[in-house]
Amino acid sequence: MRPGVQARAARPDDLDDLVHLCMEARKESGMGAQLCTDDAERMRRQVGALLAVEGGLVLVGTLDEQPAGLLLARVVGPGPFTDATTLALEAVFVMHTARRRGLGHALLAAAAQAAEEHGAVEVYASPLPGARGMQRFLARLGFAPAAAFRVAGTAALQRRLAHDPAAVGPAVRRGAPRGLEDLIARRRQARAARQPGDDAITARHLHVERAVPAAHP
Structure with a gap:
């Protein structure tokens, strides 16, 4: 890890910075609506809930002690159909100005450590379609295709x-x-x-x- 780069567990007083990072990730994504809400207060409640719930993992990546990245994940399982425990990555984001400094690697290393501590045998990631940079980043770290996700609006599905x-x-x-x-x-x-x-x-x-x-x- 390079000097000045750190990944740590988020604290309640990090919520404002986490919401700002989520909003920046939404602006950068071409599919912002599928990434997160554009309502900052609602985003604050959602991240706060993940931070408080058992099995929730919220990491802050800092560059020279300034928040510049985040990782959101959940520990999943065991469940009705499997005895395995996995770590599901909901989001990984690093500010454009802080990239190529090792911050993404630091966040994933902290997530892998958390997965091991929870007994998770695998780490799943579901990057949005079109997120080529994230796809390449995960592929370099050994993430392989596991399944194809499809999405449908509830009202459209009912019709x-x-x-x-x-x-x-x-x-x-x-x-x-x-x-x-x-x-x-x-x-x-x-x-x-x-x-x-x-x-x-x-x-x-x-x-x-x-x-x-x-x-x-």
Whole structure:
């Protein structure tokens, strides 16, 4: 780590600086709305909640004792479907004027230390699409693709679900024919209604009908 570069756990009195850094990150991103809110007071409450909640990790990166970067993360797991604990990186940002000084590395090193202390076996990061600099930075540190995320607005999703033809099912779209289970049940009822001799006659009749085409192509 270079002299004057430090990454430490955030304190409540760092909230103003953290909000300022979040706002700067939003301005720089082409997808600001997906990064964070533009309401500074709301941003303050959200970062404060992450700072206070169990498993929340908020780091401040300083350059010559001046806040110039941040890292937001959460310890996730174990949960209903996995026994593993992971560290999910929500955001990593360094001010443009403080880059290429080792501050990003210092923040990630502190996050890796926190992950180890919490028993997290992996560290996940989900940088926004188009954040090429962050993508390259994470790739240099060994982050590999793990999954593809998709996003949909709640209201738009509800509208699509309400008008999706697939939601009514294939049976309704084709005039509600019987399903496979109904078909099997009807056939069983039909067999039960026949006399014992009828089944033998029907079987011999089908055997003859199928044998005739084979004998005369």
